[in-house]
Amino acid sequence: MxxxxxxxxxxxxxxxxxxxxxxxxxxxxxxxxxxxxxxxxxxxxxxxxxxxxxxxxxxxxxxxxxxxxxxxxxxxxxxxxxxxxxxxxxxxxxxxxxxxxxxxxxxxxxxxxxxxxxxxxxxxxxxxxxxxxxxxxxxxxxxxxxxxxxxxxxxxxxxxxxxxxxxxxxxxxxxxxxxxALRRLAALLRPGDLLLLSANLAPGPDYAAGVRRVFPGYDNRETRDWLMAFVTDLGIEPDDGAVEFSIEEAAGLRRIAADFRFLRNRSLMVDGERFDFGRGELLRLFFSYRYTPERAGRLLRAWQVEVLDQWITPSEEEGVFLCRKSAG
Ligand SMILES: C[S@@+](CC[C@H](N)C(=O)[O-])C[C@H]1O[C@@H](n2cnc3c(N)ncnc32)[C@H](O)[C@@H]1O
Known part of the structure; x- marks a missing residue:
């Protein structure tokens, strides 16, 4: 190179x-x-x-x-x-x-x-x-x-x-x-290897309120613009629908999700296959789980990944975790 x-x-x-x-x-x-x-x-x-x-x-x-x-x-x-x-x-x-x-x-x-x-x-x-x-x-x-x-x-x-x-x-x-994610990461780590991972966190003592607090970081013009680039590349017209953001529970956590809601019927041809979307239907575009340091630690431990150290911002919105495979 x-x-x-x-x-x-x-x-x-x-x-x-x-x-x-x-x-x-x-x-x-x-x-x-x-x-x-x-x-x-x-x-x-x-x-x-x-x-x-x-x-x-x-x-x-x-x-x-x-x-x-x-x-x-x-x-x-x-x-x-x-x-x-x-x-x-x-x-x-x-x-x-x-x-x-x-x-x-x-x-x-x-x-x-x-x-x-x-x-x-x-x-x-x-x-x-x-x-x-x-x-x-x-x-x-x-x-x-x-x-x-x-x-x-x-x-x-x-x-x-x-x-x-x-x-x-x-x-x-x-x-x-x-x-x-953890199944794949845990399988990679050999004794002596290290893993640095970062996660967006939900700030504050109340998990659900913390997720609501960070919601505007997703529900904004720039994020819609980015997601719409995928939608319009497919051949969907911008006024065929709109991007909607929501908070949902999954895998024992909360996540922020974005869907494109069709406001009228739209058919697409992709590689010779036809896709029909009806008015009101949703196409899931994106989700982002929000962790807390405790929730991230629990998930890592469940996969025999040990946290050696962690760094959390004062805003409690971002954390970095230094990990290795557990000895036992
Ligand atoms: C949220 S960004 C994080 C980028 C970077 N690590 C950072 O912290 O700024 C997600 C990145 O993952 C990549 N990505 C998402 N899904 C992927 C997949 N299944 N395989 C490989 N890369 C993927 C995207 O292309 C993008 O670069």
Whole structure:
């Protein structure tokens, strides 16, 4: 890889036929998988704008500070000889780049595998890494983390050297079903590996009230604009319906959901398959679970993942957790 080229490994889960099949399955089930919201350049651009405007890690200096503290702690635990950073759902990769810069000061043989379902965001993460740690080998992976079951094998093939691994899973856990995410993460962790994950939290002592408090961070023009980029790409007209936000209970937690409600009948052809949506029907576009530090800890422990340390913003809206596989 030079500054003028990038070699990217594409997992079969992101081969066009599989991406298209997943989209058709989602349309049949009226439930779109999160990865479809970041795919096009326009979606990636709108999401990055939304992230700049609303993500605590960009807008709240205290959130940026907890990430820096967690990076310093993780770098402190990593050995000096060989280390590998694997960014799961790295998006634009800004957080991993900061972590990479820190690790580069300490680790002799450092490599990086950014991993995301969006090519546009993956390329942005490669650029960030080149600036943060210019000499570190980078093996980007375009992959559907929700569909692939062979994460561990793929990471071994991409860089077979034995090295301690530090996985990141930033901002991802809210968009996955909790047990599905933890089953996959727990299976990856070997003794000595570390996991840094972050979650959006519900602030305050009253969980339900905390979720209501953060609701405006979703129900806003920028989020609608981002979600509508997916809807209109499908061939749905903006005035065929409207995006609605709600709070619901699932998996013993609360989550904020966004649906497109059709206000008139609409038929679509996608890869030769016809989809008919009736007036009043809903198409689920998005959900984001809100955790509390206790709820996140309970989920991790249930999957034998131990929290070594955690950092919570004073606003209690964002938390970062440094984890490893439990000994027992
Ligand atoms: C909420 S963003 C978080 C990005 C970044 N980690 C951060 O903290 O800013 C979610 C990211 O996950 C990616 N993503 C969502 N579902 C995915 C999937 N099934 N497989 C791979 N990437 C996925 C999206 O492309 C996007 O970059």
């Amino acid at each position: 030079t500054s003028e080229t990038a070699s990217i490994t594409v997992h079969a889960s992101q081969f066009p036929e599989n991406v298209q099949r997943g989209l058709r399955e989602g349309l049949r089930a009226r439930r779109i998988a999160p990865k479809y919201l970041y795919e096009s350049r326009q979606q990636a651009r709108k999401w990055l704008a939304l992230h700049e405007a609303f993500s605590p890690s960009r807008t709240d200096p205290e959130a940026s500070a907890i990430y820096d503290r967690s990076f310093a702690a993780a770098a402190g635990v990593m050995g000096q000889n060989a280390a590998r950073l694997i960014g799961l759902g790295c998006g634009g990769g800004q957080k991993e780049a900061r972590l990479l810069g820190l690790l580069a000061q300490k680790v002799n043989e450092l490599s990086y595998t950014p991993c995301d379902g969006s090519l546009a965001l993956l390329l942005a993460s490669v650029r960030e890494a080149q600036t943060a740690a210019p000499g570190a080998p980078c093996h980007p992976l375009l992959c559907d983390l929700g569909a692939a079951e062979d994460w561990a094998e793929v990471f071994d093939q991409l860089d077979p050297r034995m090295a301690q691994r530090l996985y990141t899973f930033f901002g991802m856990i809210p968009n996955f079903e909790p047990d599905d």
